[in-house]
Amino acid sequence: MAKIIVVTSGKGGVGKTTTSASIAAGLALQGHATVVIDFDVGLRNLDLIMGCERRVVYDMVNVIQGDARLHQALIQDKRCDKLHILPTSQTRDKDALDKQGVGQILDELQQSFDYIICDSPAGIERGALMALYYADEAVIVTNPEVSSVRDSDRILGILHAKSRRAEQGLAPVKEHLLISRYNPARVAEGEMLSIEDIQELLGIPLLGMIPESESVLKASNAGTPVVFDRESRAGQAYADTVRRLLGHDCPLRFLEVEKKSLLKRVFGG
């Protein structure tokens, strides 16, 4: 049985698609057959981040509506053959996804994959509910910023109430906190919520921390998940995150503040 993991946050722009792409690619690089699904109907973007936008022929809605077979809609990644992408539709029909259709697709994917990563849209509307409904685990992407923390709390409430596991009284969805766009120097200056603050506020275990990094924008410009960039701190932090997701013990890195900020503090710079 494949494990179904939703990447969600409530708030938009915190790094859900970046995270979905890098976690999926990281799992595939570790040898696990992985598919990443875009649930953002109407605003397809995972294909761009994964660099396969010109290879999209059919999408998830075509499959649900019976216009295409699942294998026709799946796109195999060119860098890693264990990795597949299921793009979403650009239809404006908000009801294009339903529990039954999504459930059938996930059932079929379970037969050939080890991990199914569901990239949730922002908000708490249908697309977000569909993305989290069947999840076994949830990665809550949070920025160290008040509105992101509040929205993460909100989405945790929805996971507790509206997921299949909650509705059927099964073991609860396993929750993981992933803090992204983190800047240790600003935390040291008291200008940014710390990892400990966010963990205390949300009360869920920490899966990883992705430092704010220029390499994330460069990776999305190029259509390469940043986890492939082994030189970058963000890429390495995603690789660590994937190892932890797989149950390995892996200490947090990139918490140190660069030396020069000490001088700045002394001279008030």
Place this chain on the structure above:
Amino acid sequence: MDFFRRDPPKTSAAMAKERLQLILTHEHQGNMGSEPDYLPALRQELLEVISKHAGIDLNEVSVSLERKPDKEVLEVNVVLPRHDAH
């Protein structure tokens, strides 16, 4: 002398954490539907009385009910303007 009396400056991160703690507690109560019926009216009247006598911004006042295993704590948090701020 004034220097010694001044509160240590609160960092903006500490402010963020404090505000989030208050609002998340408040929203959790709402989500669970456990807020007693009288609380919204009580909250509104308390706010009016405080602002009438202290003449302060209603946004500087928060009223929340915290549930502990053996009791409920009604917490009214009022930020008063500094005297020298007039």
